[in-house]
Amino acid sequence: MRNRNIVMSALLISLLGAGCSKTALDITPEGTPTSGNFWKTEADAVKAANALYEQFDGEEFYGRGYMWYINASDDMVTGRSNAQAENIKNFNKAFNGGSYTRDQWKMRYIVIKRANDIILNVPKITMNEDLRKRILGEAYFLSGLMYFQLAYNYGDDKMGVPIVDRTKPEETLIPRAANVAANYAYIEQELLKAADLLPYFNELKPEDYGRAHKTAAWAFLAKTALYKKDWANAEKYAALVIASNKHDLVKPFKQAFTIANNWSPEYIWSALSNTRWGSILPGVMLENKGWGKYNGWGYYQPTKELYDSYEPGDQRREVTILKTGDKFLFWGDSVVYGSANSLTGYQFNKYMEPFGYKDGTQLNPDGNHPTTNLNVPLMRYAEVLLIMAEAKLMQNKNADAEINKVRARAGLTPLTNATMANLKRERRSELAGEWSNRHFDLVRWGDAKAAYAQPLHHLNGSIVWPARNFDPAIHHIWPVPQSAIDNGGGIIKQNFGW
Numbered sequence: 001m002r003n004r005n006i007v008m009s010a011l012l013i014s015l016l017g018a019g020c021s022k023t024a025l026d027i028t029p030e031g032t033p034t035s036g037n038f039w040k041t042e043a044d045a046v047k048a049a050n051a052l053y054e055q056f057d058g059e060e061f062y063g064r065g066y067m068w069y070i071n072a073s074d075d076m077v078t079g080r081s082n083a084q085a086e087n088i089k090n091f092n093k094a095f096n097g098g099s100y101t102r103d104q105w106k107m108r109y110i111v112i113k114r115a116n117d118i119i120l121n122v123p124k125i126t127m128n129e130d131l132r133k134r135i136l137g138e139a140y141f142l143s144g145l146m147y148f149q150l151a152y153n154y155g156d157d158k159m160g161v162p163i164v165d166r167t168k169p170e171e172t173l174i175p176r177a178a179n180v181a182a183n184y185a186y187i188e189q190e191l192l193k194a195a196d197l198l199p200y201f202n203e204l205k206p207e208d209y210g211r212a213h214k215t216a217a218w219a220f221l222a223k224t225a226l227y228k229k230d231w232a233n234a235e236k237y238a239a240l241v242i243a244s245n246k247h248d249l250v251k252p253f254k255q256a257f258t259i260a261n262n263w264s265p266e267y268i269w270s271a272l273s274n275t276r277w278g279s280i281l282p283g284v285m286l287e288n289k290g291w292g293k294y295n296g297w298g299y300y301q302p303t304k305e306l307y308d309s310y311e312p313g314d315q316r317r318e319v320t321i322l323k324t325g326d327k328f329l330f331w332g333d334s335v336v337y338g339s340a341n342s343l344t345g346y347q348f349n350k351y352m353e354p355f356g357y358k359d360g361t362q363l364n365p366d367g368n369h370p371t372t373n374l375n376v377p378l379m380r381y382a383e384v385l386l387i388m389a390e391a392k393l394m395q396n397k398n399a400d401a402e403i404n405k406v407r408a409r410a411g412l413t414p415l416t417n418a419t420m421a422n423l424k425r426e427r428r429s430e431l432a433g434e435w436s437n438r439h440f441d442l443v444r445w446g447d448a449k450a451a452y453a454q455p456l457h458h459l460n461g462s463i464v465w466p467a468r469n470f471d472p473a474i475h476h477i478w479p480v481p482q483s484a485i486d487n488g489g490g491i492i493k494q495n496f497g498w
Helices: 004-012 042-051 059-063 083-089 099-124 129-154 180-197 214-227 231-243 253-257 281-285 288-292 304-309 316-320 381-393 400-409 420-431 438-445 448-452 482-486
Strands: 267-271 321-323 327-330 333-336 346-348 376-380 463-465
Touching (some): 042 099, 042 129, 059 099, 059 281, 083 099, 099 482, 129 180, 129 214, 180 214, 214 231, 231 381, 253 316, 253 376, 267 381, 304 420, 316 321, 376 381, 381 400, 381 420, 400 420
Antiparallel strands (some): 321 346
16 A cells, blocks of 8 residues: 555654653653654654654544544434443533543644644754655644644633643643634644645655645645634635645545545545554444454444435435445445344445455454555545535525535536535535534534434334434533543633533
């Protein structure tokens, strides 16, 4: 795999190991190099850049982790009897302190710590200038991305997440930012610096595929602006991605979720993976025990609500969802989907391509860490188009061009004077089961309370998940992990109501 060099290098860097001391933010990796024994050569800078990605192999990073929060949406149910997971979906604070969400905070602050070390030290190293710029760009990008993922999950107008002053690395007791707006302003600064320093993806060498690049920074600038309701800048940054002419939609839709298209024009940012390292999400969503072929985990099963939400003739539905009786390729054979384990009668189909190869050649032999050669998308060009469309609609502008480009690939007729209702349906149909985060879409649109007041159903119409009580004053964000509170020296405060 082309991403092997980044992945394996990161795993082998013991001096930048994943362990942490018990500071307020748990952000100081054990064995962190000092100025006396590191930060001397170009090779040191490359090792430090590689270590930025090391946390991404964590089971609860891009494997499950925040997917437990996305699982709160009406698109899926947990899939297996699991008290901790059920409490998350039901907004019951008893889950906080459990392992599923405990490390989300800590792991991202580890990446931020490593990014800050690079930004402080790499400018002092004598090295190739283009390489220096790329490495600094990677650090700014991943700092911004980690803060973004922390901010919208844990921050609101009452409190943001802590912002580490990189010029004072000795400080560990860091209070929460005044509000999430302060976080978004900082994230924008980081990502703008990243965009200025980074090359375009097509300017990277193949062995560097998977590293940060310019349009990824613009895309997350657009999404940050969307989340802060800064419609003009959401449109502006999405327009930069589009105007770069570096991206396009892969056709047909199913090709966007194949190993061969890991680096297609639709790729903007993904969870880097191979048969030893990366996102376990495909294996997590696979049928529990994988029909005796592989150790599928059986989580995150689609609902009838999601299946029925697609327009007639929408080609995305069958690519996204397997239902009882559907044919698909598994272990080299054409088989018919059926499950004695699925709570809904459905399974997500988007990430099934690696399981179609004979003898599991595209899978991690260790089913306890079920990574595959498929890079799970975190940001696709289709989402950029829909960010652009939403930003335009919120400014009373016409967004037909962007929406219809996405619809055309799905085999749907064009719309005239598309509305926010159309946009909401397109985001759901296009991005279901992805890290784009249907749950937070419902929260930010003000639709979560009504959606979650309805039960969720099996293919046969029976209720599989009862109606839930979503309180917008509390459940619009998630509780800060209890470990961060416990290690915070009284400085890190919990979110209201949790």
